[in-house]
Amino acid sequence: MAEITDVGYRPGLNAPIGMDVIDFTELRSRAERRGIALAGPQRPDFHHLIHVDPDAEPLAHTVDFTEHVVPPGGWLWVRPGQVHQYGALTRSHGTIVIWRPGFITVDPPPPETPVLPGGSARDAIDLALRHLLADYADLGSMSLEAHNRSLRMLLAVLLLRLAHAGAAPPPSGPADSPFERFQHAVERDFTRTHRVADYAAELGYSARTLTRATLSATGRSAKSYLDARIVLEAKRLLVHTDRASADIARHLGFTTPGDFSKFFRKHDGRTPLTFRAQARGVG
Template structure:
C-alpha cells in the first residue's frame, strides 16, 4: 500500500430529489439504485450516510449489513439504519425486491422513539396500522402542491412521527433497561460528537454540567452499562469500522481515535475485543491470522 491511503468508507451527505420537501425523502429500491449510480456510489460498498434510513420491504428477501451485523429482510420487515452507521446493500437483491425507503435528516422529527438495531416484523393489527401510517406518509409526500410548502413539511413531520411511534409500539425493543432521560440523551449526543477527542467520562461530565455519578446513573438506567462502558463501546465500534473498511494502519487509526500512542490503542482494543487490531482485521476479512 502507498502512503496516501484512501478510506473505503464513503461518507454520504443528504441530497434529496429536487421535488422532495426539505429534510425528508421517499424512494423505492429502483430509485435507490438510480441515485446511487448518479452519485457514483457503490451500494455494495460500505456507506456512512449522515441521515436516517427506514427501510420497509413489501416483497423480499433483501439482505443488508449494518455495522458488522448481517440481516435478511423478509416481506413485511422494517429496518431502521441510523445516521452515522456503516451499512451495505446487496444490489443483486434489488431487481426482485419491492419496498419503500424513507430517509430524513437528524432533527427533522422532534423525537425518534425507535431504537431497534435489528429487523422488525409487525403482526396482526400492528401490521395494518404501520402499513396505513406509511401509506398516509407516502400520499402526503406525493401531494406537494395541495397545501403551502410549510404546511406540507409540517404534515410530513407529524406523519413520520406517527409511523415511528407505531413501529415502536408494534415491536417494542427487547429487555429495555429503562427510560431514556435528558441526561442520557445529552451524553449520547456528546459522545457521538467527541469520542475521538475525549476518552474520559469526567470530561463529558464537566462539559455537560453534571457529575460523573449522575451520568453513570443515567446511562445505567437507559442501557444497563456504565458511562465508561458506553463510551468505550463507541470508540471500539469506530475502531472496528476503520479496521475492516479501510486500509489504515493501526498507528493511523490510533491517531484518528485520539490515542496518544499506538500501543495504548492496541492495549485498549485487545482488552475489550480479545484480539489485537491486526488479528481482528484478518479474521473479519476472512483471512486466518498467521
C-alpha cells in the first residue's frame, strides 16, 4: 500500500505569487520531475480547482476515501490537507487552478462533490474562467502587485460562481471568526487534545460559543467536528501506511490502544484493523 506523499507548493517560474494555472499535460510533467505518482495518495498544502474540458473524457478522482467522477465540463475542488488520487489522467484533459491558503482573503466553502453547472450558471462560470486565464497570461501589462490583486479578485469571482452553482452555503465568515480560528486550531492540535474545552480556553471563547459557531458553519457541533477530523486522520493512516494500530493511537493522542479502538468503533462501527482490511479489499 502506497504511503501518502506530502506535496508542497511549487509554482512555475513565471507564475504570480501564490497562484498558478496548469493543464493536465503540465501536471503530469511536473509530477514526473518531482517523482510524484499521481495515481498514489497525495496530501498537498494548497488548493486544487480541477476543471475537465467540455469535450474531454470524465476524470476519476478519489478524495479522502470518496470516489468521484468529474464529468465533461465539471469541476472539483480539493482543499489543502485532503488526501487525493488521480484516476487515468491521460484519458482526459482540462485545467487546474492551484493557490496557496491566504492568496484570497475569504474562500467560499467548496462543494463536497463535483459540480456540473448548467444554463446561465455554466455561462457565467466559463466567462469567469476565461477572464482569470486571460489575466493570468497577461503578466507584463501591470506591476506584479497589481497583477496579483487582479488575480485574487478574479479567482474570488470564479469560486463564488462555483459555490452558487453547487448550492453551497454562504461563505463561513472572515478569517478571524470563531469557527475559522477553531478550524485552524483543530488542524494544528487534534493529535494533542480531543477536548473542545481546551480549544475554547486557548482561543478565548466559551465551549458554547465554539459549538454555536461550528453548528452555523458546518451543521455539526464542535465536538462532532473535532471527532470527525480525528477519525479522518486515523483512516488515512490505517489505509495509506502499515503502522500498527497502537502506533497510530499514540500518534493521535490516545492514552491506550483500547481507547483508540473504542473511539474508532463508536464513529465508524468497525475496529481499526477491520476498517483497514476492508478498505484495502482483503477483509
